[in-house]
Amino acid sequence: MRNEIKESIGFVGVGIMGSKMANRLIEKEYLVNVFTRTREKAVELLDNGAVWKDSVKQLAEESDVIFTMVGIPEDVEEIYFDQDGILENSKSGTLLIDMTTSKPSLAKRIAEVAEKNRLISLDGPVSGGVEGAEKGTLTIMVGGSRKGFERALPILQQLGRKIVHTGHAGSGQLTKACNQLAMANQMVGVCEVIVLAKKAGLDPESVIDLLSTGTAQSWVMENLAYKMIKGDYRPGFQVKHLVKDLKIAKDVMGNTETPSLDLSLALFEELERLGEGENGTRVIMKMFESADKQSSYF
DSSP states (O other), X not given: OOOTTSOOEEEXXXXXXHHHHHHHHXXXXXXXXXXXSSXXXXXXXXXXXXXXXXXXXXHHHTOSEEXXXXXXXXXXXXXXXXXXXXHHHSOTTOEEEEOSOOOHHHHHHXXXXXXXTTOEEEEOOEESHHHHHHHTOEEEEEEEOHHHHHHHHHHHTTTEEEEEEEESTTXXXXXXXXXXXXXXXXXXXXXXXXXXXXXXXXOHHHHHHHHTTSTTOOHHHHHTHHHHHHTOOOOSSBHHHHHHHHHHHHHHHTTSOOHHHHHHHHHHHHHIIIIITTSBGGGGHHHHHOHHHHHHHO
């Protein structure tokens, strides 16, 4: 039996990440309302106990806390600012948490309108991948009011292990931009390590085993390097989304020179151009293993 004092949760966007997070809340006996453009994506959640809503408007009207996890900033803008969207149709006091990796400036705009409408808005992008979403071990970077953060915390603790209030509205997105820049650069470095190991006649898995215990250790090395070596490019986090995230980071940096960001963005944009946008970001290993691409990039 559900705990009646728990707030009802609305979840807009139940793709690869969103579905795992929504399912964890269902498992924790929250009432979870869901809406996504393609109902078929929500079938498993509905079978597990989620309640389907026919529109963003209906979900907003019938939820106490609303999570959004959609693809790109333009999607965020639409579901929040549309006449039938979240900001116009949520009841007073509703807590809004956008977990999409989006623009800091958009997060600030949402927070400003939310305050005028007597709503509470947080930006809460995440890191940790599909596995983190499934296990509830995500890192969550939360921008917005301290009051909103404290209200959201008991729910966020069902989704993440490291949950930090980063400051003002938009600061969660700024922190995520830093994360994506570091992660993309690490992926490029790990690819080069694997290529170097192979060229030197070393066993790349043994090299990664060793490096993972020293100063070269990183999340990418521990969680993605072995999959890169085995050619496992299935999406956890898709190339097209990292390209979007790196462009956001580039925009935040303005006129500041960003040589490593520029290189990583160029490589992942090339992957997207080659039709790899739906694959996991570790597909970048293909570029380093291809003799033709090596001649272009090295």
